[in-house]
């Protein structure tokens with residue numbers, strides 16, 4: 218499916234968009250709920266990534282296919298490895314079979330896990346024979362993906378003596394590790410994080426509790442981008458808090474310098490966004506190692522605003538849904554940008570033109586589709602394979618129409 222986008226009647230007045238729960242929080246809570254069934258969850262993410270995890274958790278013997286979901290792959294590897302009486306083949310899409318998992322598998326094997334590679338060494342699919350893991354200390358490289366660390370933390374309560382995790386190298390995507398720790402603590406599991414050491418206690422039962430998922434901040438980024446690229450607009454997004462567990466809530470501060478004002482209404486659990494008159498910086502310089510999922514949105518906003526940017530801390534982008542640095546370079550160049558990328562950074566020059574009537578390829582990456590969509594305020598463009606958005610935000614195109622962007626769907 219292709220979506221052709223035009224400015225349409227944007228901005229619709231008094232529009233409120235309800236974004237479903239954070240997929241990162243949801244997927245952590247589901248792994249915890251599988252261990253402690255008296256936990257209930259509200260505002261669960263509607264994303265494909267959450268649906269596949271939920272389905273996977275119902276399986277004790279057989280094949281689980283997580284498609285493109287990185288967190289589901291990593292969290293379930295640890296979960297099944299530590300769960301007695303399970304025998305699982307854990308697999309995913311072609312791209313998932315190219316996303317490395319050796320660091321996590323080695324850590325689990327050093328704890329006694331029984332995991333075999335079924336195709337290529339270091340990559341899914343995996344054959345996992347679950348058993349009770351008795352050791353209590355593990356070392357893991359922390360500079361490739363924080364998901365490996367969160368995966369170990371989430372199953373640590375199942376270990377008889379808990380787990381002490383030593384992090385090696387510079388830790389990346391840190392807020393996601395902090396989110397995992399906060400959620401464990403919120404259900405009464407003791408844990409701590411100091412320097413390069415994480416300690417999580419063992420736990421058999423927790424008190425009955427309802428966990429409420431805050432809406433997804435990464436999904437909110439596309440509305441921030443729309444606002445930044447608009448002449449004058451406002452909208453409300455729910456449900457958000459000013460005490461978020463999600464690192465991507467840094468959006469509010471980042472987009473403040475790009476002309477978007479955020480007001481938190483804590484009693485109603487909403488944020489009101491509005492375009493403010495502000496002098497834009499000539500150039501934006503940001504280290505995104507704590508918020509890698511915002512890189513595409515920010516680069517494209519800067520392109521649309523005609524300002525240059527240098528984004529660093531992007532070393533994890535190459536092993537996500539696609540090589541995001543290459544995908545961004547290809548598609549931004551199609552739109553008329555001058556951009557250089559290397560393994561860790563992206564350098565975008567001030568745009569002198571924005572090409573019209575281009576079709577953006579999405580590389581099976583939801584964020585490529587959603588990050589380019591706000592450019593429709595500047596020019597007419599089309600997004601190829603637009604259904605990819607369901608990985609994190611199935612209602613994205615509907616919500617975009619609600620705010621007034623004209624979206625014409627074409628079967629391709």
Ligand SMILES: O=C(O)C1=C[C@@H](OP(=O)(O)O)[C@@H](O)[C@H](O)C1
Nearest residue numbers: 241288362363364390393509533
């Ligand atoms: O733990 C999580 O929920 C996530 C961690 C991040 O991955 P990395 O740690 O691999 O950067 C992020 O990009 C991903 O979308 C979700």
Ligand SMILES: C=C(OP(=O)(O)O)C(=O)O
Nearest residue numbers: 285286287288510537538
């Ligand atoms: C990188 C992402 O997800 P995952 O790694 O969980 O597939 C994402 O949603 O941008």
